[in-house]
Amino acid sequence: MKYTGHSGKEIVERVLPPQEAKKRIKGLKRIAVTDRVARECIDLAYGFFTPLQGFMGKEDVESVCQRMTLTEGTLWPIPIILDIAREEIKQKGIKEKDTILLTYHDRNLAILEIEEIFNYNKLALEQAVLGTTDLKHPGVKMYNALKDTFISGKVTLVNELKFNSPFAKFWYTPLQLRKIFAEKGWERVVAHQTRNVPHTGHEWLMKGAWFSANGDLPVEELKTGILVSCIIGPKRVGDYIDEAILLGQQKLHEAKYFREDIHMVSFILWDMRYAGPKEAILHAIIRSNLGCTHHMFGRDHAGVGSYYDPYDAHRIFDKIPEGSLNIKPVRILEWWYCPVCGEVTYSGLCGHTKNRQPFSGTMIRSMIQDKVKPTKLIMRPEVFDVVMENADKYGFGSPFCTEEYLKKRQAVFELS
Amino acid sequence: MEESCSINIWINEERSEKLAHAGLAHLTKDVLAGMKILPLHCTKGQKDRILKLYPMAKYDSATTKSIELLPAKVKDKLFDLIIEKKSLNIIEEFLKDVE
Secondary structure (H helix, E strand, O other): OOOEOHHHOEOOOOEOOHHHHHHHHOOOEEEEOOHHHHHHHHHHHHOOOOOOOEEOOHHHHHHHHHHOEOOOOOEOOOOOOEEEOHHHHHHHOOOOOOEEEEEEOOEEEEEEEEEEEEOOOHHHHHHHHHOOOOOOOHHHHHHHOOOOEEEEEEEEEOOOEEEOOOHHHHOOOHHHHHHHHHHHOOOEEEEEEEOOOOOHHHHHHHHHHHHHHHOOOOOOOOOEEEEEEEEEOOOOOOOEOHHHHHHHHHHHHHOOOOOHHHEEEEEEEOOOOOOOHHHHHHHHHHHHHHOOOEEEEOOOOOOOOOOOOOOHHHHHHHHOOOOOOOOEEEEOOOEEEEOOOOEEEEOOOOOOHHHOEEOOHHHHHHHHHOOOOOOOOOOOHHHHHHHHHHHHHHOOOOOEOOHHHHHHOOOOEEEO | OOOOEEEEEEEOHHHHHHHHHOOOHHHOEEEEOOEEEEEEEEOHHHHHHHHHHOOOOEEEOOOOOEEEOOOHHHHHHHHHHHHHHOOOOOHHHHHHHHO
């Protein structure tokens, strides 16, 4: 069965069977790629970035930066680029029209059919995508660290990915998710993007978004699902460990805070640019390729510091042409705890503004760091328990990334 | 005016009882759905010394104005000192001990 993704294009998987891969890679020049590029090769090859099937050329990069569209007019907010050092191109005699082998940790990853080798002004890219060139912005740091030259072309995986536990049970490609949604009978699916262990504020974000997405559908037989779509990418000291995020989210339906038939957990591989509103558009595109019909956006989605207004990522959806996106944004204000109401409630409904006790990620991390179990109004006890259990199992005793975790952690995936 | 900074010690049942015995229970603050903290104030100089001693810790200048990600053992030690001295004025003694 064919599935349509962003811009009405078919979702195509570009993965070679082992025998064919063996033949195709023979004698190819090799380039070792970074973690980010490896993740994006996988995204491209499995259709997460549909309609893209490869890294962008200069015209597309320029068009994305200036107009937020690909050259052919498809809405696209962030360039997908492969950087390489000019020196390496020279040394290896790489030229346009060549096919090269991309390797990752000395293993064969993908072939790249080079269409163009080009340069692009990184400052212009930062300004266009992030709205700043401030060196303190993590996206600027990422772009500044790119090598001086870019190569474009279609990417095809030549090796099998082996996801380690617990990642394997949460890894679904867009085509796999489409089939699962159909099996579950979900006509509408609302995506919840996260890089967090869930507290009840997150839980209510999802519940509120489910009501919005379900809207006018009959309720006797539920046909709306929630896809928790965790972001797995680079980590920093102090972040929650990936394993605790996935297993903590999963616990919400295992412990029946969500019905199992309306909630599932998965992840995507992505290096956050912290591009605020533009990244919100990209996240919506990726989730539309996964088969989601709705995407929730809370306060300060994909933001960092004070570079963006907390609701810029909502407003950008008013500025894009109608019909350019096949997914509806669900815009959400804050959920907070109200001691007068005695419950977690929605800031758009509760009038006890002066009494509110907002959820603060920092505050909740601080409780967990101190190993003080939050009340169930803040974090479900089963979630806290699974987080602490996995701190021992995967995090060298901590549910947060430490230097030790970053050095010794198990890989998310390996290549054979 | 010097910017205020604190180390927030989360209060569970066990700590709550110890604070009551020490006559300090009234110093806790309800911050979220019944979860209480004991805010331990420190000066800028003390803050800098703590961050130097525990490089994994961070000062959250944006939201809580507190030193976060201190190891749980450090917080335990601070709390034990508070109970022993029956006072929140213990940062200097703590620093002298660990420096």
